[in-house]
Amino acid sequence: MGSQDRKAEADAVMDRFTADAYLARIGAARPAVADADALRELHLRHLLTVPFENLSIHLGEDIVLEESALVAKLLRGRGGFCYELNGAFCALLREIGFEAEMLAARVFGDDGRLGPPYDHMALRVRTATGEEALADVGFGRHSRYPLDWRSRDEQDDPGGVFRIAAAPDGSGDLDVLRDGAAQYRLEQRPRGLGDFESTCWWQRTWPGSHFRQSPVCSRFTGDGRVTLAGRTLVVTGRTGEDGREARAERELAGRDEVLAAYREHFGIALDREPVAVGAASR
Template sequence: MGASAGSGDIEAYLRRIGAERPVVPDAEALRRLHLQHLRTVPFENLSIHLGEEIVLTERALLDKVVRDRRGGFCYELNGAFAMLLTALGYDAELLSGRVYGEDGRLGIPYDHAAVRVRTADGPLLADVGFGRHSHFPLRLDTAEEQADPGGVFRFVATDEGDLDVLRDGAPQYRLELRPRVLGDFEAGCWWQTTSPKSHFTQSLVCSRLTEDGGRITLSGRTFVSTAPDGSRTEREIPEDELLAAYRTHFGMSLDRTPVTPSPR
């Protein structure tokens, strides 16, 4: 990690995700770190609806994820994870992606941030900030299908030299392979947190992977529990129990309830 982070930050980050420091920064250790991150650090956009500024600096991300035990969305989660991996001796760098919308169109530039990790076994894509995605890092040097608890993934090269990331045959996002730095994502982050066209400004979400490979999600007042086989149950949480739900299911102590956006 950079000058703003000390060795204590590394140990605190590892405690935050319930992981041990790898003896060797290899692909197998990365798999464990990746899975533990998904299980413990929620994918959430609550800052937008709490009136909190999202700052893309190393110190701010560490304070939010480690000290305050919060989550975040792609820029925050993968930005923080890339810092941790680098501090642990990995060759990790941020990549930019554009997410496919429901209409099949690509989103704005710098729509998504992911992490490329170069290992002795080849380059891997680590992504702990896309919500529902692979549980483990994916090999970037193959076009073959890769089975994962989160689905079957495949990379398809584009004419421009980018890679489309497919899950179960459906394109998720288009990945550029040029290395980026946190500051490159500031304009994209601003758009995601302010534009009425951004789905992050239109809805509340807090979600994480569970120990059994399922997922729990709190969207507004709707709590969704998804089993590993895809079956799901839903229930509405009373307004006065929301703060307790965030604390119980996601380990987050909020001082006020995020305001659900009005339908547009």
């Protein structure tokens, strides 16, 4: 995708009115200057308010990788997975004065093997004051704040110790590490939303995809996370003077309690319970 095509994609829906509605959705003010401090605040506010969720897969809803669809879903109070969250965030950043590019990544599995191409989307962001950052509001347990794109040193963040390193295969790609473990391998070539469509379809339809195993909705809370996986509600957070992590887990009794949990913890109003693809109706 050429630069003119990417600009046309960015201009497709995100005008000032829509951007203001987006900012209101995440509880953020329009920054006076699109600098690093503003990006940090927007990144954190996004994580605190917009959940990572795969509910569309388990509700039989289509996932359309077009800017208008992504932003409209978010403004309805929903979240999404990486393509949706970072795709929408990219559009917002561009409208309010940042330069933002979508980058393709491959996620490292527990066995150290890489996932398929376009397995994940992250953002390279340039501020109006010359900084460059890696922003990612769609990768579960990740940094709370953008990472310094140019640094190859360890970067302390409340979410862990991160480092951006040259991939050892000499490809020119970059590995993003958290606490010494590689999380994903990132291309440096800018991409457009259309480039992610095939892998997004594969993630939604392949029976072995982890996105199809259970409905999941998760949101950062400031000192922990709240996650609803199927009918299991898990709340974690820091407690006590020593900052120990507390964990509370319980099984919800049925449909009404599940729908109430979506409303209370994620602001998502549903008229039916998401049921794992292929699971029997309950």
